[in-house]
Amino acid sequence: MKLVxxxxxxxxxxxxxxxxxxxxxxxxxxxxxxxxxxxxxxxxEFKSFVRHYSKFKITRFIYFPIDxxxxxxxxxxxxxxxxxxxxxxxxxxxxxxxxxxxxxxxLKKFAEKGGVLSGLSAGxxxxxxNIEMAGYPDFDRDENIVNVKNLSALNLxxxxxxxxxxxxxxxxxxxxxxxxxxxxxxxxxxxxxxIVVKDDExxxxxxxxxxxxxxxxxxx
Amino acid sequence: xxxxxxxxxxxxxxxxxxxxxxxxGEHPFKTQVPGGRVEYKARxxxxxxxxxxxxxxxxxxxxxxxxxxxxxTPDLEREILDTFSLTIINEYDLMNDIKFAExxxxxxxxxxxxxxxxxxxxxxxxxxGDGRTIWNGxxxxxxxxxxxxxxxxxxxxxxxxxxxxxxxxQTGDPSVSYGCGLSEVAEGLETLFFSxxxxxxxxxxxxxxxxxxxxxxxxxxxxANPNLIRPSHFFSHLRxxxxxTLKQVADYYISRxxxxxxxxxxxxxTTKEKYYYLxxxxxxxxxxxxxxxxxxxxxxWLDWDGDxxxxxGGIIDYGSIRQFGLFHAEYRYDDVQRYSTTILEQRQxxxxxxxxxxxxxxxxxxxxxxxLSHFRTHPIMQSxxxxxxxSKNKNLLQKIGFxxxxxxxxxxxxxDKVTRFRKVFSYFxxxxxxxxxxxxxxxxxxxxxxxxxxxxxxxxxxxxxxxxTLSHEEFLEIIKSSYARKSDLKLTDIRKKQINRFQSxxxxxxxxxxxxxxxxxxxxxxxxTMRSSVxxxxxxxxxDSITYIVxxxxxxxxxxxxxxxxxxxxxxxxxxxxxxxxxxxxxxxxERHKNIMQNLYSIVRECREGL
Numbered sequence: 001m002k003l004v005x006x007x008x009x010x011x012x013x014x015x016x017x018x019x020x021x022x023x024x025x026x027x028x029x030x031x032x033x034x035x036x037x038x039x040x041x042x043x044x045e046f047k048s049f050v051r052h053y054s055k056f057k058i059t060r061f062i063y064f065p066i067d068x069x070x071x072x073x074x075x076x077x078x079x080x081x082x083x084x085x086x087x088x089x090x091x092x093x094x095x096x097x098x099x100x101x102x103x104x105x106x107l108k109k110f111a112e113k114g115g116v117l118s119g120l121s122a123g124x125x126x127x128x129x130n131i132e133m134a135g136y137p138d139f140d141r142d143e144n145i146v147n148v149k150n151l152s153a154l155n156l157x158x159x160x161x162x163x164x165x166x167x168x169x170x171x172x173x174x175x176x177x178x179x180x181x182x183x184x185x186x187x188x189x190x191x192x193x194x195i196v197v198k199d200d201e202x203x204x205x206x207x208x209x210x211x212x213x214x215x216x217x218x219x220x
Numbered sequence: 221x222x223x224x225x226x227x228x229x230x231x232x233x234x235x236x237x238x239x240x241x242x243x244x245g246e247h248p249f250k251t252q253v254p255g256g257r258v259e260y261k262a263r264x265x266x267x268x269x270x271x272x273x274x275x276x277x278x279x280x281x282x283x284x285x286x287x288x289x290x291x292x293t294p295d296l297e298r299e300i301l302d303t304f305s306l307t308i309i310n311e312y313d314l315m316n317d318i319k320f321a322e323x324x325x326x327x328x329x330x331x332x333x334x335x336x337x338x339x340x341x342x343x344x345x346x347x348x349g350d351g352r353t354i355w356n357g358x359x360x361x362x363x364x365x366x367x368x369x370x371x372x373x374x375x376x377x378x379x380x381x382x383x384x385x386x387x388x389x390q391t392g393d394p395s396v397s398y399g400c401g402l403s404e405v406a407e408g409l410e411t412l413f414f415s416x417x418x419x420x421x422x423x424x425x426x427x428x429x430x431x432x433x434x435x436x437x438x439x440x441x442x443x444a445n446p447n448l449i450r451p452s453h454f455f456s457h458l459r460x461x462x463x464x465t466l467k468q469v470a471d472y473y474i475s476r477x478x479x480x481x482x483x484x485x486x487x488x489x490t491t492k493e494k495y496y497y498l499x500x501x502x503x504x505x506x507x508x509x510x511x512x513x514x515x516x517x518x519x520x521w522l523d524w525d526g527d528x529x530x531x532x533g534g535i536i537d538y539g540s541i542r543q544f545g546l547f548h549a550e551y552r553y554d555d556v557q558r559y560s561t562t563i564l565e566q567r568q569x570x571x572x573x574x575x576x577x578x579x580x581x582x583x584x585x586x587x588x589x590x591x592l593s594h595f596r597t598h599p600i601m602q603s604x605x606x607x608x609x610x611s612k613n614k615n616l617l618q619k620i621g622f623x624x625x626x627x628x629x630x631x632x633x634x635x636d637k638v639t640r641f642r643k644v645f646s647y648f649x650x651x652x653x654x655x656x657x658x659x660x661x662x663x664x665x666x667x668x669x670x671x672x673x674x675x676x677x678x679x680x681x682x683x684x685x686x687x688x689t690l691s692h693e694e695f696l697e698i699i700k701s702s703y704a705r706k707s708d709l710k711l712t713d714i715r716k717k718q719i720n721r722f723q724s725x726x727x728x729x730x731x732x733x734x735x736x737x738x739x740x741x742x743x744x745x746x747x748x749t750m751r752s753s754v755x756x757x758x759x760x761x762x763x764d765s766i767t768y769i770v771x772x773x774x775x776x777x778x779x780x781x782x783x784x785x786x787x788x789x790x791x792x793x794x795x796x797x798x799x800x801x802x803x804x805x806x807x808x809x810x811e812r813h814k815n816i817m818q819n820l821y822s823i824v825r826e827c828r829e830g831l
Contacts, residue, residue, distance in 0.1 A: 031685045040795060040821060043754040047800075050750055059742040060685050061749065068758040068825060073694045074678055077685055093818075143811050145818060 004118035005195040007163040013192030016205050020196045024116045030082035031060040037089025039065035067097040083116035086123025091134030096146040121163040129155045137174040162188040175211040186211040237299040243356040245328035252472040255465035259329035260308035263320045268305040271433035272785045282361025291783045308374035311388040330354035332376040335452035336525040339380040345456020351379030352401040367448040372403025372440040408441035409770045411538040416793035424534030449473050451526030495581035502577040503604040509533030510570035511611035517544040521560045522569035542763030545829035546668035547649045554663040613638050621751035634732045641725040654707050669704035673756035680748040689723040751800035765827035
């Protein structure tokens with residue numbers, strides 16, 4: 001499986017992650033699909049996304065909002081693309097839309113068949129087992145605006161991902177507490193940092209942190 | 221009322237709301253066109269509150285300071301109510317000797333203007349005009365003079381009810397609806413949401429400055445525009461052959477246009493030149509408007525009385541305005557006695573209005589009123605026809621996603637290619653369901669079956685990913701709308717040919733730019749992919765969606781402040797702004813607003829292909 005977890009931040013901060021993303025794709029002028037978390041004003045996000053990746057001489061993009069009706073032609077093209085990027089936003093709304101559009105199994109299949117899947121913030125959380133991290137901790141969480149109950153997501157990795165992390169005792173306290181009652185590791189990444197997964201190999205870009213069994217570990 | 225009026229401030233030691241005092245009933249039309257209005261005394265109307273105030277528009281008009289916060293201070297609210305909360309003292313009140321407290325009566329009179337309206341039995345404009353509206357006045361800021369009028373301020377003698385039933389009505393009389401002189405808050409909200417969206421998308425339109433609210437959903441809706449004169453203000457005097465008043469209206473209107481620098485030409489050597497320039501401006505505006513209405517599927521009941529539209533083609537009176545999701549070109553509104561025009565008939569009505577203005581120019585110049593048919597082949601009519609087609613071509617290129625520079629280049633150097641594409645585009649756009657004509661809640665319709673936005677949005681990106689065109693089946697799968705039945709989607713030989721033509725003509729435009737500017741095809745298609753995703757976004761507001769949105773907002777309104785309603789209307793308009801070059805500023809709105817907006821988006825999505 002080829003996955004890239006972006007935390008957030010600007011183009012400059014994510015340059016190394018971008019290179020890793022393109023290395024995983026390993027194709028000249030690939031087709032990249034952009035899935036916004038919500039169609040609301042997402043055309044502008046898509047424009048920024050295209051402008052950014054055009055710098056890497058990529059010219060083939062598919063804009064694929066999933067909370068509006070779509071036809072099977074564009075859908076089949078999405079599934080044939082070389083990479084799919086899931087954007088940031090409200091994670092609960094995003095998950096709800098993916099589920100309503102019956103896209104979760106399709107995206108899983110896409111990744112399992114060798115397509116490169118990347119996600120930023122909410123999009124990255126989507127690749128983990130569930131989106132609990134979006135509602136945690138209380139002082140830094142997405143609002144469950146669609147009241148979604150089933151939080152299970154793509155479940156492509158066995159860790160949890162926390163984006164936009166700020167290294168502080170406040171987070172330490174809550175994540176240490178959280179990991180005392182679970183076997184899962186939380187990888188917390190500040191903006192500009194992230195994780196690259198290639199089959200069994202996991203690579204951390206930038207300064208990342210891990211919380212496991214009530215302890216914190218610095219990575220990089 | 222006057223006794224409670226103070227000098228409110230929003231900055232320490234500095235008066236800021238003084239410009240409101242210009243909206244006191246005085247208006248140049250009153251003196252310049254005495255035969256074009258009736259005047260009413262008015263009294264302060266108690267029990268009102270401000271449901272909505274358009275802070276940005278008020279800043280543009282100079283009514284509040286540029287740095288005024290977008291919140292309703294007690295002083296500002298009082299100023300708004302003192303200025304706009306009024307009811308006229310009408311003929312019924314005078315005949316029945318109804319007494320009002322002296323301190324509640326405004327010092328100046330307010331005018332209701334006379335204009336032609338089809339609904340009136342005399343059909344000459346002697347009795348018709350503002351039936352429940354008065355003009356508050358005008359205010360000048362940054363070189364622009366704005367007209368302000370208020371709807372729901374009491375029944376005038378120019379209302380249809382008065383003249384059909386030959387009696388005067390007390391304001392609020394429940395036995396007549398429109399004729400009672402009142403308006404509803406819901407009407408103001410409908411105008412607000414619709415006009416803000418259309419305004420953002422390049423339509424000329426009236427704007428809502430404020431909505432005042434009273435018991436039982438009754439409201440006063442305050443509108444503003446740099447010039448609120450309609451063609452029907454001319455037509456009543458034209459029909460009556462009243463040269464003097466017609467000349468006064470024309471001179472008044474032209475002087476305002478010149479004053480506002482709304483026209484390129486600001487001085488005229490002769491009166492003949494002046495009036496023919498007016499006619500040519502009408503041709504230009506109405507050709508552009510009729511073309512834009514067709515391209516954007518705007519249903520605006522244009523008719524020969526010209527009372528549903530402003531002189532510059534701006535939209536006024538949103539009661540019968542609709543935006544369709546598809547080109548439902550055979551929809552007709554059922555107005556009990558008759559059916560409305562269709563979108564496609566709007567062009568002929570616009571043309572007729574222009575012809576009337578040539579007749580007016582001639583009448584004013586020669587002082588002899590010739591028959592309208594005399595001007596059928598006048599060069600200005602030919603310029604209307606040419607400008608209409610030019611606008612249609614330009615609008616289509618814009619819709620595809622071409623930048624202005626490319627649009628101009630294609631129109632100038634490859635008009636044949638543009639025309640060919642427009643023809644095949646029209647074939648699909650105008651394809652109708654085999655279901656035939658049927659009744660819809662407020663009229664009749666025959667469904668359009670193809671969604672052109674979908675194909676314009678998807679074609680460039682699918683072409684880029686495959687570097688190949690679509691198969692016939694794929695093309696139909698993308699373009700079909702929810703209105704299409706299986707029988708509507710048969711792949712006949714003609715349809716196959718048209719699908720081929722659509723794609724090859726589209727690509728011929730790309731090839732032309734590729735060659736002329738030496739730009740790569742992929743670069744052009746990528747640019748179109750991005751721009752078209754904004755212009756042809758899946759969710760687009762329709763008349764139905766506005767109706768449901770207003771219902772939703774009405775339910776929420778008891779808990780919404782005027783400031784919150786303003787924020788929501790602005791966010792909604794931004795969301796429906798289809799300008800691919802807009803600089804987006806995402807508002808940091810509270811969670812509650814986000815939830816409300818999500819609801820509004822769902823409504824737009826649900827109704828995206830409807831009426």
